[in-house]
Amino acid sequence: MPGIIDTSPPVVVGPATKKATRPSNALPKWLQDEASRTVPEMFDATKHLKVQDPAYKISMKELGLEGHGISPNGVSAPFSLFTEDAIKQIRREVFSQKVLEECQYSSTFNKHMVRGMGRERAPFTYDAWYCPELIAHISSVAGMDLVPSMDFEVANINISVNDNEGTIPSPVAEDKGDKLDEFSTIHWHYDSYPFVCVVMLSDCTGMVGGETALRIPGGGIEKVRGPAMGTAVVMQGRYIEHQVLKAIGGRERISMVTSFRPKNPLAKDDTVLVGVRGISNIDELYTQYTEYRLEVLEERLRLKMKEERKRQVAKRSFDIVAMKKFLSEQRAFLDSMITELQDVNEN
Template sequence: MRAPVVFDPAVHLCYQPPEKVITMQELALDGGISPIGVTAPFPLLTREGVTELRREILSEDVLDRYTVSSYISAFQGREFPKDVAPFVHAVWSSPEVLRAVSEAAGVELVPIMDLEVGHVNYQLGNEGREGVRRTSISPEPQSPSETPEARQVAQALADADNGEGDTNVCFHRDAYPFVCVLMLSDCENMIGGETALRTGDGRIVKARGPNVGSCVVMQGRHIEHAALKAYNVSERITMVTSFRAKDPMIHDGSVLPSIHPISKKHRLNYQWTLYRMKLLAERFSIVAQELERKKALLGEEDDRDGTGGSEIVNVDSMSKWLDEQAAYLMTTRTEFMV
């Protein structure tokens, strides 16, 4: 039996910061937790790293037990635990990868929950799901179409694709604040395959897709987007990991309608509740410590006259903050999978 490969940043990481970003302002969009809407593709993993990811997500165990279909995409792999895909989980929990993704996003990020680590979108070819089982573990170069005429037809189809018709992943907003979309296929000869972004003023902007080992980082919760169909390639496999801000005080607008159809109920409810409770515990701890700090700054003499001392809690602002936490709790409850 082949010994598992351990993630080694010196071997498997090749991060270079994105040369360009599209800001939320350029997309005419408000909200979000960072000024950055989506990055240009940038290198993240070496071919050695991509090969190890593919080895796990193309394994019989993953394809037999951890693949689903939905209205968003015809074939997806997800929810595989650490013992089934240890390299996948090691990549997305490594400090080096988290620093790279956070730098690209313009805000420090952490994975939303284990269940969403390494979600895979497989674009099905003519052989369908069975063709995926015969896909090479290594990201092989894909031959271009045989004739210039065939390439012209593919280019015309790609140019006309605005995400509204028969495409790879239809228009949607992600469930979680940020995503990192990593390309696991060699797409040097790919035509199309971009991400289509719907702007706040109704335009469609196409962002170039990454090549093998490169990725894009996007505020997918706040940008309506579609993964356009790729032509001139026999495979297109992407890995998507979802993130929230590491700072618990930063807004977390996560919701689960698009996650319910592709998830196992008990697993999702447990991980969703756990991450939300831990985040709220951090928030309340921070606020409690700030109250204690304000009290300590006043000194013991502040209430020597027995009249109650100086104001520590601003009732209006604290009431507003508590209402926000109550709304967060209500969202936690209403998003349960039942």
């Protein structure tokens, strides 16, 4: 079927997270106290967005990954996205009592996370990520039209707080004592979603490190500067093996990650749930995942039927090869869903 974006086979995903556990260490109270001093506002694109293009983008080809992924663009340099006021509003929601009570998660990978805040608990953050102007900009940086993967991934907040030695072990669960080793072998991973947009919610003035390291096949590592407050990095994280490096200095490092998938239902969607199944409200995650996947399938079938009707009107003969290819692709799409919808209690 025309329009299907053909790519290489999906890459193997990184380490699976364990089952969701409540964070073992409570977050410092000052995070909450500070956030509560912000006067609530509704999201307003004219006031809260400060959109600029990235200074450069690194292509998949430059990363040695030509032919992988769904867009030629691999990763962007940090670019301006939100105003300081917007960041304050987002932090106000992240550190609100209700969110901290109901949306905190922890895994072996990330010690402190806030996820699945939803529109009710975090209307400002939700409206910001669904703002058409913001989505258009993320899409232009990504090199293809994208939409947020699902509500539950709007947004994932990774929280790291400075320890006594001045190192922010972000955003990892435990430091294996390898402080001299810049790269941690256990934290190389692929994301579960095709694209991610990472926004910095902390003031990184005076902070050293915190870059994103990208592994280049065949050896070599490319480093991309971590975003500063209010700026964002867009990356095809499902196809690029990467890790966030430790940061030194500063009192905290809080980043917001929102995942995206292609808007075009005909585009390949390699979304998996391996990295998020253990750190999610399974009922919400599986409901939203199933809903969007079935909508994609519905649209694909509708378009295929339309194409078939046109073919008959034009009196062209049935294309066995093309129909089998289409059906095989849809079967793979359904097989992937069957694989992903695991009962977490059985693991």
